Amino acid sequence: MIYLIEERCDYCGVCVSVCVPNVIELKETSIKILDGCTNCKLCIYVCPFEAIKENERRV
Amino acid sequence: MKEEYDIIIVGGGPAGSTSAFYAASKGVKVLLLDKRRDIGFPVRCAEGVGEAGLKEFMEPDPRWAVNKISTFRLVAPDGSKVTLKERECCYILDRRVFDYMLAGMAAEKGTEIMTRMYANGIIMEDGNVKGVTAEYLGKKFSIRSKIVIGADGVESRVGRWCGIKSNTILRDIESCAQVTISSKRIDSSFSDFYFGKNIAPGGYAWVFPKNKYIANVGVGISGIYSKNKSPLVYLDEFLKNHFPDASILTRIAGGIPCASPLNKIVNNGLMLVGDAAHQANPITGGGIINAMKAGRIAGRIAAEAVIKGDVTEKMLKKYPQEWNNSVGEINKRCYRIKKVVFRLSDRTLNRLARVLSEIPPEKLTLKDIFISALKKYPPIVIDAIKVFK
Numbered sequence: 001m002i003y004l005i006e007e008r009c010d011y012c013g014v015c016v017s018v019c020v021p022n023v024i025e026l027k028e029t030s031i032k033i034l035d036g037c038t039n040c041k042l043c044i045y046v047c048p049f050e051a052i053k054e055n056e057r058r059v
Numbered sequence: 060m061k062e063e064y065d066i067i068i069v070g071g072g073p074a075g076s077t078s079a080f081y082a083a084s085k086g087v088k089v090l091l092l093d094k095r096r097d098i099g100f101p102v103r104c105a106e107g108v109g110e111a112g113l114k115e116f117m118e119p120d121p122r123w124a125v126n127k128i129s130t131f132r133l134v135a136p137d138g139s140k141v142t143l144k145e146r147e148c149c150y151i152l153d154r155r156v157f158d159y160m161l162a163g164m165a166a167e168k169g170t171e172i173m174t175r176m177y178a179n180g181i182i183m184e185d186g187n188v189k190g191v192t193a194e195y196l197g198k199k200f201s202i203r204s205k206i207v208i209g210a211d212g213v214e215s216r217v218g219r220w221c222g223i224k225s226n227t228i229l230r231d232i233e234s235c236a237q238v239t240i241s242s243k244r245i246d247s248s249f250s251d252f253y254f255g256k257n258i259a260p261g262g263y264a265w266v267f268p269k270n271k272y273i274a275n276v277g278v279g280i281s282g283i284y285s286k287n288k289s290p291l292v293y294l295d296e297f298l299k300n301h302f303p304d305a306s307i308l309t310r311i312a313g314g315i316p317c318a319s320p321l322n323k324i325v326n327n328g329l330m331l332v333g334d335a336a337h338q339a340n341p342i343t344g345g346g347i348i349n350a351m352k353a354g355r356i357a358g359r360i361a362a363e364a365v366i367k368g369d370v371t372e373k374m375l376k377k378y379p380q381e382w383n384n385s386v387g388e389i390n391k392r393c394y395r396i397k398k399v400v401f402r403l404s405d406r407t408l409n410r411l412a413r414v415l416s417e418i419p420p421e422k423l424t425l426k427d428i429f430i431s432a433l434k435k436y437p438p439i440v441i442d443a444i445k446v447f448k
Contacts, residue, residue, distance in 0.1 A: 012103055013214025014234055014314030017227045018282065022219045027177050028095050042229055045286035048236045048312035 001054065002033055002043060008051035015043035015052060060173060060202070064090040065365040067191055067204040068170075069178045069217050071098045071162050073347050074333025075210030077116075077354030078361070079165035079172075082208075085362035089170040090202065091162070092193060094177040099158030103313035104347070105237060105275050106152045107250065107267050112348030113150060116355075123157040124150040125269050128250045130420065133428070135412030136255030136405040141428065142420040149250060151267050151275070152347075176200075181207065181220040181329075187370075188221060188328030205370050206361045208330045210354070213314045215335030221326050225335060229282040231318035233262050233344055236290040237277030238298065240305035245274045253297070254408055260284040261401045262344075264297050276302065279315065279344060281401065315344040319394040320387045325375040332357045338386070341394040349386055356381045392442035399439050400432060407432075 009031060016024045023034040024043065044052045066082050068075045071093035083089045095101075110127075113119060119127070129148035133141040166172055173195065180192040182201060190203035209217030213232075218225035245268050253264040261281025268274040278294040291312070298305055316337045324336040332338070332353045339346030360378045364370045379387070403411075411432055415423060426447035433439045 010312035012312040012314060013212065014232060014312065016214035016216065017314055017316060018229060018232055020226055022216055022226070025179070026214050028175070042282075045229060046232055046234045046282045046314065048234045048285070048290045048314070050289045050291065 002037055003053055004031055005051050008049045010049050014046050018042040018046050063203040064088045066206045066361050068208040068210055070210035070212055072212055073161055074350035074354045076161035076165045077351040078208050078210060078332055078358035079170040080168055081355050081358030082362040083165060083168035083170045087362045087365045091170050091172045092176040092178055093174045096175055098162045099155040102154040103311055104154050105265055105267050105277055106154050107149050108152060108347050110148045116351055119150055123153045125153050126151040130249050132249050132251045134251060134253045135408045137409045139409060139412035139416055141412050141415045143423045144420045151269050186327060205365050206328050208332060208357060209335045210332045211335050213316060213334045218331045221329050223323050225321060227316040227318055232282040233279040233315040233317050234282055234285040234290050235277055235279040235313045236294040237275055237311050238307045239275050239309040240302055240307055241272050242302045242305040244302050247271045255405050259293060315339050317341040317344050320390050324379050325372055327372045328370045330357050330375055330378055341390060341397045352386055353382055389446055392446050395442050396439055399436050
């Protein structure tokens with residue numbers, strides 16, 4: 001599962017841009033990963049601040 | 060806020076505000092929604108724009124055009140510098156003020172603007188877009204319109220809600236980290252671009268000075284490389300090597316779709332503009348002026364469609380046709396050039412820089428540089444000749 005380290009997140013939206021199933025919901029200062037995540041890890045790869053990980057705290 | 064508008068625009072950046080300005084100028088009812096508390100903040104941009112593009116819209120104003128630069132340095136991996144003095148200068152903006160000004164101009168033409176309004180879905184009826192659903196301070200709204208313009212940036216979801224595949228593939232997303240620094244090492248008369256596999260693989264690092272003491276310094280790397288090492292790490296290394304005395308005033312993340320233009324950017328009652336439509340220059344990542352050019356076309360055509368009572372995809376297709384004739388075709392060529400240029404080895408870049416650095420800056424042009432870099436790829440040389448006239 002994909003988890004977010006909130007303290008690192010800058011809410012920039014790069015993860016949303018690469019998310020193929022379109023399941024990342026980004027508001028001004030909050031992110032939710034909705035049902036349908038395929039665990040492809042693209043969001044982990046592109047996050048500029050390394051804020052998305054596997055097996056960390058769940059969003 | 061009313062229950063129905065002619066046009067709803069999602070996103071209050073340059074693409075959204077410019078679309079709103081041109082649509083509202085034709086007398087139609089326009090609502091612009093932005094999820095942020097403030098238009099223009101936080102700034103996720105290196106803030107550089109070309110003079111000619113900017114002057115198509117307005118004269119630079121020192122309140123938001125904070126530095127003017129006409130000399131550029133391209134720095135090879137071994138530190139060799141190529142200096143060129145372009146005929147066209149560039150301006151470094153204060154985007155927070157600039158975006159506010161654009162939104163204000165749209166409002167002056169009659170656009171209603173709502174911030175903290177998060178569009179979370181599209182109203183679809185019989186295959187036609189009929190408005191958006193949104194949240195504002197915890198309350199849910201359905202707002203109807205004849206056309207929705209998605210100007211929701213790199214994180215766009217509006218197009219995907221309507222079946223347009225607007226996600227960016229890993230190779231084409233530039234993952235970026237930027238700091239605004241104060242340093243005694245800043246030279247406000249140059250914009251610098253650094254290249255190399257150890258500096259910014261599949262992209263470049265930039266130094267865009269805002270004045271003698273303050274500059275935007277950033278690194279953008281292709282998504283296929285950020286998998287191994289994030290742009291934040293590259294940026295910290297760059298700062299350590301080039302600005303060890305820097306005080307960091309702002310640190311931001313961001314991304315740019317440096318992609319080939321999307322094939323489909325309209326649908327029945329829907330248009331996409333700016334980063335949502337992958338309209339930034341694929342080589343430089345520069346997107347402000349392209350977004351405004353797209354917004355100018357989209358806003359006008361959306362208003363004409365509303366006035367005619369025809370918001371079908373067939374009618375709205377005039378927008379991508381005009382866009383492709385003006386900028387889209389250039390971006391397609393830029394994308395082909397980018398795919399070759401960002402694959403050049405550090406050794407090739409060093410050799411090129413040493414040869415080109417012997418040419419006086421005033422005699423050297425971007426066209427010369429790209430033709431020299433691409434001479435082993437004749438079809439791409441033709442692209443370079445057409446792009447850098």
